[in-house]
Amino acid sequence: xxxxxxxxxxxxxxxxxxxxxxxxxxxxxxxxxxxxxxxxxxxxxxxxxxxxxxxxxxxxxxxxxxxxxxxxxxxxxxxxxxxxxxxxxxxxxxxxxxxxxxxxxxxxxxxxxxxxxxxxxxxxxxxxxxxxxxxxxxxxxxxxxxxxxxxxxxxxxxxxxxxxxxxxxxxxxxxxxxxxxxxxxxxxxxxxxxxxxxxxxxxxxxxxxxxxxxxxxxxxxxxxxxxxxxxxxxxxxxxxxxxxxxxxxxxxxxxxxxxxxxxxxxxxxxxxxxxxxxxxxxxxxxxxxxxxxxxxxxxxxxxxxxxxxxxxxxxxxxxxxxxxxxxxxxxxxxxxxxxxxxxxxxxxxxx
Amino acid sequence: xxxxxxxxxxxxxxxxxxxxxxxxxxxxxxxxxxxxxxxxxxxxxxxxxxxxxxxxxxxxxxxxxxxxxxxxxxxxxxxxxxxxxxxxxxxxxxxxxxxxxxxxxxxxxxxxxxxxxxxxxxxxxxxxxxxxxxxxxxxxxxxxxxxxxxxxxxxxxxxxxxxxxxxxxxxxxxxxxxxxxxxxxxxxxxxxxxxxxxxxxxxxxxxxxxxxxxxxxxxxxxxxxxxxxxxxxxxxxxxxxxxxxxxxxxxxxxxxxxxxxxxxxxxxxxxxxxxxxxxxxxxxxxxxxxxxxxxxxxxxxxxxxxxxxxxxxxxxxxxxxxxxxxxxxxxxxxxxxxxxxxxxxxxxxxx
Numbered sequence: 001x002x003x004x005x006x007x008x009x010x011x012x013x014x015x016x017x018x019x020x021x022x023x024x025x026x027x028x029x030x031x032x033x034x035x036x037x038x039x040x041x042x043x044x045x046x047x048x049x050x051x052x053x054x055x056x057x058x059x060x061x062x063x064x065x066x067x068x069x070x071x072x073x074x075x076x077x078x079x080x081x082x083x084x085x086x087x088x089x090x091x092x093x094x095x096x097x098x099x100x101x102x103x104x105x106x107x108x109x110x111x112x113x114x115x116x117x118x119x120x121x122x123x124x125x126x127x128x129x130x131x132x133x134x135x136x137x138x139x140x141x142x143x144x145x146x147x148x149x150x151x152x153x154x155x156x157x158x159x160x161x162x163x164x165x166x167x168x169x170x171x172x173x174x175x176x177x178x179x180x181x182x183x184x185x186x187x188x189x190x191x192x193x194x195x196x197x198x199x200x201x202x203x204x205x206x207x208x209x210x211x212x213x214x215x216x217x218x219x220x221x222x223x224x225x226x227x228x229x230x231x232x233x234x235x236x237x238x239x240x241x242x243x244x245x246x247x248x249x250x251x252x253x254x255x256x257x258x259x260x261x262x263x264x265x266x267x268x269x270x271x272x273x274x275x276x277x278x279x280x281x282x283x284x285x286x287x288x289x290x291x292x293x294x295x296x297x298x299x300x301x302x303x304x305x306x307x308x309x310x311x312x313x314x315x316x317x318x319x320x321x322x323x324x325x326x327x328x329x330x331x332x333x334x335x336x337x338x339x340x341x342x343x344x345x346x347x348x349x350x351x
Numbered sequence: 352x353x354x355x356x357x358x359x360x361x362x363x364x365x366x367x368x369x370x371x372x373x374x375x376x377x378x379x380x381x382x383x384x385x386x387x388x389x390x391x392x393x394x395x396x397x398x399x400x401x402x403x404x405x406x407x408x409x410x411x412x413x414x415x416x417x418x419x420x421x422x423x424x425x426x427x428x429x430x431x432x433x434x435x436x437x438x439x440x441x442x443x444x445x446x447x448x449x450x451x452x453x454x455x456x457x458x459x460x461x462x463x464x465x466x467x468x469x470x471x472x473x474x475x476x477x478x479x480x481x482x483x484x485x486x487x488x489x490x491x492x493x494x495x496x497x498x499x500x501x502x503x504x505x506x507x508x509x510x511x512x513x514x515x516x517x518x519x520x521x522x523x524x525x526x527x528x529x530x531x532x533x534x535x536x537x538x539x540x541x542x543x544x545x546x547x548x549x550x551x552x553x554x555x556x557x558x559x560x561x562x563x564x565x566x567x568x569x570x571x572x573x574x575x576x577x578x579x580x581x582x583x584x585x586x587x588x589x590x591x592x593x594x595x596x597x598x599x600x601x602x603x604x605x606x607x608x609x610x611x612x613x614x615x616x617x618x619x620x621x622x623x624x625x626x627x628x629x630x631x632x633x634x635x636x637x638x639x640x641x642x643x644x645x646x647x648x649x650x651x652x653x654x655x656x657x658x659x660x661x662x663x664x665x666x667x668x669x670x671x672x673x674x675x676x677x678x679x680x681x682x683x684x685x686x687x688x689x690x691x692x693x694x695x696x697x698x699x700x701x702x
Contacts, residue, residue, distance in 0.1 A: 118545070122484060125481060130473065130481075133476060134473075170522075171521075176541065179537040180534070183530050186523075190530060193658070194526070
């Protein structure tokens with residue numbers, strides 16, 4: 001169904017008809033021209049590495065913004081197997097140049113820090129909305145047949161009013177990042193409806209694993225927790241009763257790959273969950289137990305964070321599982337162990 | 352409950368406790384310092400004029416963008432009874448200067464053309480999101496006690512999946528303007544939740560009446576219909592079966608005024624409807640019948656419009672009616688007659 005790119009007409013759209021049980025990533029991606037935006041970051045770099053392993057012809061574009069998740073270390077050992085471009089998709093010429101000729105685009109560029117977004121709302125707007133419009137306009141004119149998979153987020157739901165959260169839950173984001181990601185996702189949906197651009201959005205929950213940003217808690221509490229455990233130091237648990245679900249990075253990469261093969265009708269928007277819900281208390285205990293080192297204390301939320309905290313969240317991702325056949329392959333404990341092992345010895349490269 | 356501003360401490364917040372049946376606009380607004388953004392436009396100018404009539408101390412700010420709804424004629428006869436500033440709220444200094452010291456702000460600035468938004472998405476983003484963030488930041492720092500009433504739109508719902516549409520309907524906008532207005536409204540809600548800014552958003556449906564833009568169909572089909580009828584000329588009805596509700600401008604002004612008195616909890620977001628649903632066919636017949644002149648033909652949708660049309664829409668606004676006691680006072684026929692009468696003789700000033 002999906003021959004390598006050199007056996008299909010130039011500009012032909014990858015087949016979206018593969019049924020869930022038949023998705024074969026090698027057959028789908030080998031030889032294909034694929035772009036990963038935000039590819040120096042956590043999820044982007046893991047997607048890019050997997051694509052290289054599958055034999056895809058991979059280009060990466062990243063603005064390499066200081067204190068974002070972008071880290072050249074993430075792709076250093078793959079440097080001769082992909083093409084890396086430093087550039088801002090908010091620049092129309094850069095976007096046009098990068099998307100032209102691509103068959104599949106994994107769109108992971110963006111700001112992911114909630115706290116930064118509150119302090120610099122216009123910066124977040126530029127990254128998560130303005131640059132996305134420029135990118136989508138570039139796709140519309142220069143890569144109209146490309147498939148786009150967009151990294152959306154559970155943050156757009158705000159504080160859940162029912163659990164688990166499915167895609168019928170109202171969108172009511174509680175922070176600037178949530179508002180802008182909501183708009184960014186809506187633009188992807190719009191460009192499909194109006195211009196026929198084949199895009200799929202995955203609403204991610206807590207993603208963790210190798211190559212995540214662990215320097216501080218700016219992007220996710222779990223990054224800092226992992227750092228402290230690897231340093232055999234102490235970390236703070238804010239609140240602790242909140243229930244969350246987590247997805248290990250390898251499972252997220254699986255999800256992005258299969259998402260590229262899905263039909264864009266009847267929907268383009270999917271939750272992506274993973275682990276059963278776990279309280280932050282229990283997660284902290286589990287982490288320290290698996291590492292055999294580190295410790296934690298429980299404190300109340302800092303005021304600045306409490307105002308934008310979403311409370312309990314866990315996803316109903318049955319729609320995505322049914323459409324794609326995806327399911328997580330890595331247990332929470334396995335994922336935590338693999339992540340701790342990754343950072344042991346290499347932690348300095350992420351500080 | 353709401354003494355004139357000179358009898359309350361400087362910066363005191365207008366009382367939000369008036370019950371629906373007791374709202375007295377004169378008592379609430381007489382002597383108050385009130386800002387109307389986008390005040391040269393259709394709704395903004397009508398709000399500003401009413402506020403002047405009520406004895407409020409009115410300032411208007413408007414960017415006066417060509418081919419927007421801004422028209423100096425709308426306030427020309429009130430020029431000595433209010434202060435008009437031409438300026439862009441996207442400029443932080445302008446926003447700060449204008450909001451400082453205001454007690455109530457009616458925020459009607461923004462681009463309202465769906466078709467322009469599709470052709471110039473970054474322009475629409477600037478007007479409806481970026482400038483709104485700058486405005487809200489200005490309120491946060493320079494008018495933290497002001498009450499803000501924001502003009503949202505039914506467009507953020509997209510194509511209704513159930514009718515009538517209440518506030519639990521999913522947001523799924525089908526055009527760029529809808530996405531950006533969704534974000535603009537979400538920012539208003541956010542600045543209340545996080546920073547305590549007292550804001551209320553009204554999701555408007557088709558608003559019509561004196562001082563609306565009638566030059567072309569860029570903002571609403573009904574504007575052009577009205578022009579053609581007053582010119583005793585022919586207009587096109589696209590489709591015709593679509594059901595819509597309409598609100599006469601005087602009723603919208605009533606709604607904005609009472610909204611300024613509402614508590615911001617438990618919700619800040621309200622639909623505003625008006626007339627019973629009517630098909631566009633019947634509306635065209637009604638318009639021609641009342642005017643005693645003009646004619647129409649029925650054609651299919653232009654492709655460019657069909658892609659962003661929302662089909663049937665009419666609002667369930669029971670939440671707003673219950674909270675405010677508001678109800679429309681002008682029938683559709685009365686409103687159409689008054690609008691036609693307004694443009695007879697003065698049409699050239701709106702072309």
